[in-house]
Amino acid sequence: MPMEAIKWLGDRVRVLDQTCLPAEEIYLELSCYQEVASAITQLKIRGAPAIGVAGAYGVALGALQIKATDKDIFVEELKAITQALASTRPTAKNLFLAIDRLWQIAKKGGDVGQIKQALLDEAVKIHAEEAEATRRISQLGVGLIRDGATILTHCNTGALATAGYGTALGIIKQAKDESKKIKVLVTETRPLLQGARLTAWELKRADIPFTLITDSMAGYFMGRGEVDLVIVGADRIALNGDTANKIGTYSLAVLAKENDIPFYVAAPTTTVDPSLASGDEIPIEHRSPDEVTHIQGLRIAPDGINVANPAFDVTPHQYISAIITERGVIKEPYGEGLGFP
Amino acid sequence: MPMEAIKWLGDRVRVLDQTCLPAEEIYLELSCYQEVASAITQLKIRGAPAIGVAGAYGVALGALQIKATDKDIFVEELKAITQALASTRPTAKNLFLAIDRLWQIAKKGGDVGQIKQALLDEAVKIHAEEAEATRRISQLGVGLIRDGATILTHCNTGALATAGYGTALGIIKQAKDESKKIKVLVTETRPLLQGARLTAWELKRADIPFTLITDSMAGYFMGRGEVDLVIVGADRIALNGDTANKIGTYSLAVLAKENDIPFYVAAPTTTVDPSLASGDEIPIEHRSPDEVTHIQGLRIAPDGINVANPAFDVTPHQYISAIITERGVIKEPYGEGLGFP
Numbered sequence: 001m002p003m004e005a006i007k008w009l010g011d012r013v014r015v016l017d018q019t020c021l022p023a024e025e026i027y028l029e030l031s032c033y034q035e036v037a038s039a040i041t042q043l044k045i046r047g048a049p050a051i052g053v054a055g056a057y058g059v060a061l062g063a064l065q066i067k068a069t070d071k072d073i074f075v076e077e078l079k080a081i082t083q084a085l086a087s088t089r090p091t092a093k094n095l096f097l098a099i100d101r102l103w104q105i106a107k108k109g110g111d112v113g114q115i116k117q118a119l120l121d122e123a124v125k126i127h128a129e130e131a132e133a134t135r136r137i138s139q140l141g142v143g144l145i146r147d148g149a150t151i152l153t154h155c156n157t158g159a160l161a162t163a164g165y166g167t168a169l170g171i172i173k174q175a176k177d178e179s180k181k182i183k184v185l186v187t188e189t190r191p192l193l194q195g196a197r198l199t200a201w202e203l204k205r206a207d208i209p210f211t212l213i214t215d216s217m218a219g220y221f222m223g224r225g226e227v228d229l230v231i232v233g234a235d236r237i238a239l240n241g242d243t244a245n246k247i248g249t250y251s252l253a254v255l256a257k258e259n260d261i262p263f264y265v266a267a268p269t270t271t272v273d274p275s276l277a278s279g280d281e282i283p284i285e286h287r288s289p290d291e292v293t294h295i296q297g298l299r300i301a302p303d304g305i306n307v308a309n310p311a312f313d314v315t316p317h318q319y320i321s322a323i324i325t326e327r328g329v330i331k332e333p334y335g336e337g338l339g340f341p
Numbered sequence: 342m343p344m345e346a347i348k349w350l351g352d353r354v355r356v357l358d359q360t361c362l363p364a365e366e367i368y369l370e371l372s373c374y375q376e377v378a379s380a381i382t383q384l385k386i387r388g389a390p391a392i393g394v395a396g397a398y399g400v401a402l403g404a405l406q407i408k409a410t411d412k413d414i415f416v417e418e419l420k421a422i423t424q425a426l427a428s429t430r431p432t433a434k435n436l437f438l439a440i441d442r443l444w445q446i447a448k449k450g451g452d453v454g455q456i457k458q459a460l461l462d463e464a465v466k467i468h469a470e471e472a473e474a475t476r477r478i479s480q481l482g483v484g485l486i487r488d489g490a491t492i493l494t495h496c497n498t499g500a501l502a503t504a505g506y507g508t509a510l511g512i513i514k515q516a517k518d519e520s521k522k523i524k525v526l527v528t529e530t531r532p533l534l535q536g537a538r539l540t541a542w543e544l545k546r547a548d549i550p551f552t553l554i555t556d557s558m559a560g561y562f563m564g565r566g567e568v569d570l571v572i573v574g575a576d577r578i579a580l581n582g583d584t585a586n587k588i589g590t591y592s593l594a595v596l597a598k599e600n601d602i603p604f605y606v607a608a609p610t611t612t613v614d615p616s617l618a619s620g621d622e623i624p625i626e627h628r629s630p631d632e633v634t635h636i637q638g639l640r641i642a643p644d645g646i647n648v649a650n651p652a653f654d655v656t657p658h659q660y661i662s663a664i665i666t667e668r669g670v671i672k673e674p675y676g677e678g679l680g681f682p
Binding site for chain 2: 188
């Protein structure tokens, strides 16, 4: 049975709580936009494409919550709802794009009842499009993986992160579907351990051989010639190909370049931000120090100390061998090839 | 009051249990070589220079435990003791060197009573020499740190790791002693968190400003130009300067090179292995998968998965700007400059 990270149930959205994995598989039913916003903030739903889909459902749910029948009042109230959802997390482009798509529809047309239905339809459409995009990415990207390859990946980019088939992890699963004999090196991805908790859980379910390592071990295996390629996802891609992704991605890209290992980014075009010429402009989320000083509530460092916790870093395009979107395997110069969603 | 990681008490050795820090400061009194071996294996004592000192006291204690008065029997029994102590951990050179120094004395001379005393004297001498070497390293290395510098360091290389003043962390403490305004970026050092647990604890005690980061964040700060230099310790150094140190060191060295940041190794010459031409020959310890899948007993990954856990990696000498030993700040070509202990 395929796992569905996000599922629309007609009047509410069901999500698999990613903070409880792998210990427990707990499904949450969110019936108002506030619950969706809170689930995104708390990382119960995470991964750039998945929070785009969740944000869209959040707006649709928010619209259903509005009692006003006057269109101007409705639009005003909806505006506040879109702002609340857009302020949950700052880096992933998909969230803002999905919310804006629904906002444009709300402003455009019909009476309030029609708008509510149109928003719902659009959210479902966004979900379907994102799922389809990850299918295409997987099919296009699998050509980069030779039989017998060892692939290093970072963070989680599978069904959990995309509400679809996956981006980097989608390509890896596609290789398995095509009976390529692959092995995966999974970085645990501190501080929140999305690799150890989520990617390990997805790969185990998919019966794909993998080895879990700490983030600091990636260089060891690259230096020994035991990694054939690196594939990661993305949270925002600038027009020149500079890519924001989970903290630690830049280090992996530098290590890959130093060891002549191809380094690929896989993401739907909804992750591309056509308003940004380069990665310097991508806003980086800084999260709570507790994520570094504690692991699942357990203190691992002295109290009263300074901590930094940037959740993402930016990998300059020079380190990226190709970006795989649903439109193709795109190489430098990026710009036009990345297209606009 | 200065903290003493290892202290000889006349007929037993007292050590600060590093597995309990920073939550608890627990001192253990070890009165037989088996307890010393066990403390090294379990990382209650860790850090290449510190386990050298502990190994020496272990041999001296083992000699006291032998009841035989016949020298041949004594030497035979002592041989088994040195072998047990030498098999505790494979990578740090200091351990083997210290044990061998005592073994040469045992083989040489006098009656059993005289040998026992000579071994004890030699262990105390090794401890004093190692402490003095770290003092010299700190004084020699401090010249590399300009006022206002931000220093990135990895793992723990202070009083805990050296039973002296420290190597990399000794240099950092010396800069503070000389009133240089410095800041330190401390990598947490997964899997066993020696940075988060031990270096953070030592820096807090020394009142040196620092910021704790995950290992994956080092590249982020280097890429932003926020790191002026990197200093780390070493577990074994080959004649060409290739250096085995805590897993993750190689990644930091590559990132430093890519960002034109000086990368220094600080270690006493007892860490140099004159029998090895290059780092390829350094044996790398692989430790229990549990260290990766669990943090202080808490499971953080699915069960029944493959895990790799190399405890060290080797940084080729090309990435090292200089090696600081008690003999000086040594640059390429290393060989002779490193000297033999």
